[in-house]
Amino acid sequence: MAVSTLTIDGREVSAHEEQTLLDVARENGINIPTLCHLDGVGDIGACRLCLVEIEGSPKLQAACVTKPVEGMVVHTDTERLRSYRRMIIEFLFAEGNHVCAVCVANGNCELQTMAINVGMDHERFDYLYPKRTVDITHQLFGLDHNRCIMCTRCVRVCDEIEGSHTLDLAGRGNKSHVITGMNQDWGDAESCTSCGKCVLSCPTGALFKKGSTVAEMKRDRTKLEFLVTAREKKQWRL
Amino acid sequence: MDLSELQAIADKEISSRKAIRVVCCQAAGCLSGEGKDLLAALKASAAKSGISADIQICGTGCMGLCSRGPLVRIEPSGEMFERVASADADKIIGALEGKPFDEKKSDTNQPFYTKQLKVVLANSGKIDPDRIEEYIAEDGYKALYQVLRESTPQQVIETITKSGLRGRGGAGYPTGLKWATVAKSSGKKYMICNGDEGDPGAFMDRSVLESDPHRVLEGMAIGAYAVGADQGFIYVRGEYPLAIKRLQTAIKQARFNGLLGTNIFDTNFNFRVDIRIGGGAFVCGEETALIASVEGKRGVPRPRPPYPAMSGLWGCPTLINNVETYASISTIIRKGSDWYSGIGTEKSKGTKVFTLAGKCENAGLIEVPMGTTLRTIVEEMGGGVPGGKVKAVQTGGPSGGCIPASLLDTPVDYDSLAKVGSIMGSGGMIVLDETDDCVDVARFFMEFCMDESCGKCVPCRVGTVQIYRLLSRIAEGQGTKKDLAKLRELCDMVKTTSLCGLGQSAPNPVISTLRYFEHEYTSRLIDKDSSNGSVPADLRNHQSTVLVKEASHGG
Numbered sequence: 050m051a052v053s054t055l056t057i058d059g060r061e062v063s064a065h066e067e068q069t070l071l072d073v074a075r076e077n078g079i080n081i082p083t084l085c086h087l088d089g090v091g092d093i094g095a096c097r098l099c100l101v102e103i104e105g106s107p108k109l110q111a112a113c114v115t116k117p118v119e120g121m122v123v124h125t126d127t128e129r130l131r132s133y134r135r136m137i138i139e140f141l142f143a144e145g146n147h148v149c150a151v152c153v154a155n156g157n158c159e160l161q162t163m164a165i166n167v168g169m170d171h172e173r174f175d176y177l178y179p180k181r182t183v184d185i186t187h188q189l190f191g192l193d194h195n196r197c198i199m200c201t202r203c204v205r206v207c208d209e210i211e212g213s214h215t216l217d218l219a220g221r222g223n224k225s226h227v228i229t230g231m232n233q234d235w236g237d238a239e240s241c242t243s244c245g246k247c248v249l250s251c252p253t254g255a256l257f258k259k260g261s262t263v264a265e266m267k268r269d270r271t272k273l274e275f276l277v278t279a280r281e282k283k284q285w286r287l
Numbered sequence: 288m289d290l291s292e293l294q295a296i297a298d299k300e301i302s303s304r305k306a307i308r309v310v311c312c313q314a315a316g317c318l319s320g321e322g323k324d325l326l327a328a329l330k331a332s333a334a335k336s337g338i339s340a341d342i343q344i345c346g347t348g349c350m351g352l353c354s355r356g357p358l359v360r361i362e363p364s365g366e367m368f369e370r371v372a373s374a375d376a377d378k379i380i381g382a383l384e385g386k387p388f389d390e391k392k393s394d395t396n397q398p399f400y401t402k403q404l405k406v407v408l409a410n411s412g413k414i415d416p417d418r419i420e421e422y423i424a425e426d427g428y429k430a431l432y433q434v435l436r437e438s439t440p441q442q443v444i445e446t447i448t449k450s451g452l453r454g455r456g457g458a459g460y461p462t463g464l465k466w467a468t469v470a471k472s473s474g475k476k477y478m479i480c481n482g483d484e485g486d487p488g489a490f491m492d493r494s495v496l497e498s499d500p501h502r503v504l505e506g507m508a509i510g511a512y513a514v515g516a517d518q519g520f521i522y523v524r525g526e527y528p529l530a531i532k533r534l535q536t537a538i539k540q541a542r543f544n545g546l547l548g549t550n551i552f553d554t555n556f557n558f559r560v561d562i563r564i565g566g567g568a569f570v571c572g573e574e575t576a577l578i579a580s581v582e583g584k585r586g587v588p589r590p591r592p593p594y595p596a597m598s599g600l601w602g603c604p605t606l607i608n609n610v611e612t613y614a615s616i617s618t619i620i621r622k623g624s625d626w627y628s629g630i631g632t633e634k635s636k637g638t639k640v641f642t643l644a645g646k647c648e649n650a651g652l653i654e655v656p657m658g659t660t661l662r663t664i665v666e667e668m669g670g671g672v673p674g675g676k677v678k679a680v681q682t683g684g685p686s687g688g689c690i691p692a693s694l695l696d697t698p699v700d701y702d703s704l705a706k707v708g709s710i711m712g713s714g715g716m717i718v719l720d721e722t723d724d725c726v727d728v729a730r731f732f733m734e735f736c737m738d739e740s741c742g743k744c745v746p747c748r749v750g751t752v753q754i755y756r757l758l759s760r761i762a763e764g765q766g767t768k769k770d771l772a773k774l775r776e777l778c779d780m781v782k783t784t785s786l787c788g789l790g791q792s793a794p795n796p797v798i799s800t801l802r803y804f805e806h807e808y809t810s811r812l813i814d815k816d817s818s819n820g821s822v823p824a825d826l827r828n829h830q831s832t833v834l835v836k837e838a839s840h841g842g
Contacts (some may be wrong), residue, residue, distance in 0.1 A: 094590040095744045097784045109783060114590045136780050140749035173773070174753050199742065218585060218742075221568065223752050225742030 055121040064117035071099055071112040080275060082124050082134060082163060083143075085200040086113045090209050096200060098134055098163070101125045102155035109133075119144055135167045143174040144223060146195035147180065147253075153262045154254030160198060177223070184229065186236030189259055190248055194226055197255040203227065215241040227255075288468050288545040288552055290432055293423060296544075300424040307383060308362040309333075310435050311371075312412060313346035314497045315490075315529050316353035316651070321373055325357050328376035336380050348498020350412030352399060354650035360412070367393035398667040399649045404630065406638045407614045408654045414532050419540035422501040428546050430620035432513075434512055435552045443513040444470060445547035447616070448610040449624035451636030456481055456572075456609035457683065459635070459701040460754040465606065468596040469514040472604035478519035478558075479575060479600065479607040485569040486684025487735060488644040489715030492610035494652050495640070496523065496530035499614070500537035504547065506613030509620060511558045514606050519558065524565040534562055569685075569739035573787050574599075574607050576741065579653060584775045587741045588787035609713065611640055628775065631657030635700035635711075645681070645717035646672045655699070662695040665718055672720040679719045679803070683712025685732040685739075686792035688799025689725060708799045710792070725804040726811070729797045730758040736793035747790030750781035754797065764811045771808060775801070 051066045057074050064073040070192065074081050085096040094111035101112045104122040112125070124130070141147075141160060149155045181194035199218075204227065207216040215238050219228045230238025248256045259265070278284050311317075311326045329344050350358045355369035359379055368379060368391045380387040405411075411683035414421035422428070435445050448463025469476060478718060480503060484492040496503060507519050523531050538560055541547040549557045563581050570576045571586040578600050580586035599605025615637060619627045628636045635657040641664065644650050648670030655664060661680055671677060681688040682699075690697060697703050701711050719728065737751040757774045760766045778794035778801075785791045801808060809815055 093743070094786060097744055097786065099745055100784055111590060111786075133780055133784050137784070140745050140753070141836075143753070144749045151426075168802050174742040175756050177752065199745075199748070220742065221743045222737060223748055225748070 053117055053119040053121075055117050055119065055123065057123045058125055066116070067114055068117060070101060070110075070117055070123060073117055074112060074123075079125060081112050081146045082166060083113060084159060084163060084198065084252055085202065087202045087206070090202065090205040090250075091193055093201065093205075096137065096198075098137055100130060100133065102127055102130065102207045128165045131167065135169050138164050138169050139172055139174055141198050142169075142172050143176050144179070145197065146178065149179050151263045152196060152254040153257045154196070158254060159252035179223070181226075184235045186234040186261065187229075187241070187243075187259075188236065189243055190235070190245065191257050191259055191262070192227065192229070192235060193255050193257070195255075197227060198253060199225060199227075201227075202250040202252065203256055206250045211242060211244050211246055213240045213242050213244075218249060290429075290436075293428060293432060296420055297402040297424045297426075300420040304386045305341055307342040308416075309342060309344045309379070309383070310347040310360050310412070311344070312348070312350050312356060312358045313416075314349035314494055316349060316494075317356035317358060318529070320357040320370075322357040324373045325359070325371055325376065328373040329359070329379060332376040335378075336384070338380070338384065342383060344349040345415045346417075348411040348416050349408075349494040349652050351403075351408070351653060352649055352651045353395070354648075355393065356738070357413075358393070360521055361733060363471065365395060367395050369393040384805065385816075390808045396647075397533065397670075398663075399651075399653070399670070402659070402663060402668050403654055404625075404638050404656050405654050406618050406630075407495060407502070407611055407640050408498070408652070410502065411494065411652075414499065416498050416500055417536050419501060419537065419544060419546075422499070426621060427501055427617075428505055429741070430617035431508050431512075431546065432552050433620060434509050435554045435556055440470060440513045440515065443509060443620070445708065446620060446624045447513070450619045451624075451631070451634075452612065452619065452627065453635065453701065454609060454705070455611035455615070455713070457686065459711060462608065462612055464597055465608070466510065466513050468594075469516075469604050469606040472597060475603045476514055476516040477600040477603055477605045478507055478514070478516045478560075479574075479577065479581065479595075479605055480507055480519065480521040480610060480613055481572065481574065481607055482521055482523040482527070482530070482610045483565045483577060483824055484527075484610070484713060485572050485739075486686075487732075488642065488681075488715055488717045489684055489713050490642050491640040491652065493527050493530050494611050494642075495614050496527065497533055500530075500534045501541065502614045502617060503534075504537055504541055506616035507560060508547065508551070509616050510606055510608070510613065512556055514604075516606065517557045517559065519560040520563050520600075521560060522565060522571070522577050522581060524571075525567055529560060531564060538562070544603065559632060568741070569735075570741045570789050573789055576787070577607070578605065587743045588789070590786060609735040611714070632698060632700045634702055638793050639699065639711070639714060641699075641714045641716050643669045643716050643718065646675065646677075646719040646720040646723070648673050657700045659697045660696050660698050661690065664699065665695065669718060672718065675720040677718060677790045678721050678723055679710075679725070680716065681717040681719060681728065681796070683710035684715045685735050686710060686788065687712045687715075688795050689719065689728065689803060690799075691803040703742055708795075708802055710795070724762075725800040725807045726762045729800045730755065730762055732796040733758055733793070736789065740789065740793075744784075744786035744790060746781045747785040747787075747793065750777055750785070750790070751793055753777055754781065758797065761808055761811060764813065766808075766812050767814050768812055770818075771812060781817060 054063050062077045082098045092113040094114040100109040102124040160193040183193045185191040204216045208214040229235040355373050359368045359371050378388040444466045453459040457574040482492050569584050571580045573588045576586045576588040595605040631637050638654050640654045677692045679691045681689050704711050733755045738757050740747045742748045754777050782794045
């Protein structure tokens with residue numbers, strides 16, 4: 050196995066040939082932000098957050114799809130990169146309808162965390178307020194397009210790991226969106242195995258388990274009576 | 288098939304030609320006039336007049352001066368007629384019998400024709416694209432014979448490298464170098480011809496495919512032999528039905544004559560070509576997106592490296608070149624690399640096909656040596672702006688830029704155009720006059736890129752929308768200094784961080800108009816007279832009302 054030595058942010062590190070720059074950096078505790086990357090599925094270099102500067106290369110390279118080369122000198126955290134990363138996050142917030150306060154992922158959202166990490170304290174670009182739909186036809190899960198950032202992690206997990214390829218993309222530009230089945234309601238998509246890996250892979254609240262969203266909680270008051278009866282009269286059936 | 292059989296086809300074709308040949312353009316430009324009816328009318332009048340025994344009337348490809356179509360030419364005299372209607376058929380046939388028809392005569396001594404040097408377009412407007420015999424009569428497939436029977440693949444690559452040919456799709460990568468890279472890889476290899484021409488105002492590839500499809504097939508076959516591929520795909524956009532039809536005919540005829548298929552020219556070289564039709568996405572002109580589309584996947588680009596020369600179609604090494612690049616090959620083989628490299632400038636060799644469009648007298652298709660100045664092309668050949676002045680020339684479509692009239696003496700080659708902030712691109716040239724507004728031009732191209740963005744990477748998907756909104760605000764007189772600063776910042780970001788060429792070049796029309804026509808932006812800013820960039824409070828309110836209004840329409 051060929052091993053190469055390179056410099057990342059002034060530190061000498063060694064890399065195996067099958068690793069990417071992102072792997073090498075993370076292995077050495079150097080944090081490069083990502084959103085479309087998910088360990089275990091193929092990388093596509095789409096979110097552009099992991100762009101790094103490589104000395105001698107005129108173009109920025111996405112660390113998740115760049116192979117380390119002997120003697121490479123990489124900078125992952127320059128002022129220029131920080132400003133681009135902040136803009137990417139601002140773009141994502143402007144593009145969708147992200148309302149943290151009513152989101153299932155609030156506090157556990159990678160987009161939200163990323164905004165804090167890159168120092169985005171306000172939105173400088175026009176909110177686009179797109180009209181997007183919510184699909185809750187599936188028995189167990191829901192898909193809220195308003196919160197989707199098109200990282201396509203779910204599409205890749207469904208295709209590469211589960212092998213059912215229920216999720217895919219349609220449309221182009223800012224009208225591109227995730228579709229289910231043959232562009233039908235998720236509940237009608239027969240290829241879905243309800244494995245739930247898409248929900249686990251989603252960085253935001255776009256994919257969620259039903260019953261966990263705001264205003265979905267229902268109270269079954271008869272349960273109270275049942276419990277009281279069970280304790281006081283030792284009767285376990287109603 | 289061997290050389291004598293090829294020659295026999297050529298001889299038979301030449302000997303069967305009548306003394307006088309009347310050719311009528313049947314490419315999309317003239318057909319959109321009444322080219323089809325005109326051809327039928329010419330045939331009918333000839334039959335009626337009783338001289339049909341001595342003349343031959345046939346359809347042909349593009350003659351170039353599309354803005355004055357339908358065009359008719361008489362051979363061997365070379366006399367040309369423009370804006371011919373079906374009703375004029377009798378008069379044209381009359382002209383053959385000595386009754387001059389001067390009203391519609393086209394001046395063939397004008398610079399539009401005399402300044403051209405036709406290599407790729409040598410047969411366009413001359414031969415009938417639906418007949419392989421006519422192509423063979425013009426030395427067609429001789430270059431293929433030559434390489435298969437007399438050269439090694441290395442020699443072919445050497446010839447192409449020495450000729451200095453660079454990719455005609457726009458980026459100008461040295462063709463020989465690309466071929467050598469593919470040739471070096473091992474295993475199954477593929478050839479792809481990129482005919483997904485999508486720049487607004489550009490129609491070079493369409494014209495070549497409609498006028499001389501065999502030239503492209505021959506170039507591909509030579510390339511396949513050089514790199515060791517046996518399967519090729521021509522990717523043509525679905526908006527070019529006539530080009531697709533003519534290619535289908537050409538492939539059928541070439542196979543029938545043993546010029547495609549197995550054991551070509553009795554060698555062990557096999558080459559099959561299939562057509563793939565694009566579904567209307569501009570981004571599929573980007574090579575990795577095109578490859579995904581040929582594979583039957585969603586046409587989105589992927590990061591490079593690996594380049595297609597290493598890992599392309601279905602993971603195999605793939606040679607992908609533009610229509611015009613392949614169309615240049617057979618002539619280079621026949622006439623030699625020294626002849627080709629003798630044309631053009633130091634770093635850009637040969638000729639380039641351009642389409643002149645916009646505000647110019649003569650719009651259409653031209654082929655000129657590299658290094659010809661923009662002034663020669665626009666003012667002499669194009670005849671300048673009718674009743675006005677040239678303000679700028681837009682080259683390279685949505686990936687290119689506007690070159691102001693003051694720089695018209697720039698020679699047209701890859702490096703000079705890059706130096707003035709534009710690109711060669713695939714060859715579209717749009718002439719703008721004093722009435723054209725550069726902010727509007729930038730907005731038009733940005734709208735195009737916004738619609739055509741595939742949506743894969745964030746900077747291009749969202750950035751083009753934000754740039755478009757800022758341009759609209761400025762164009763409508765609602766912009767501020769702050770907006771202009773934001774516009775510059777966005778252009779830099781989208782250019783630097785986008786995944787593929789579409790996004791990386793999308794800001795070019797804005798950047799170049801900001802460079803040469805900044806006053807058109809600043810003069811309409813709402814706070815142009817204030818010394819600082821702050822926005823008055825009442826204006827902020829106004830903007831938010833605009834926003835809310837737009838939001839209620841669903842953004």
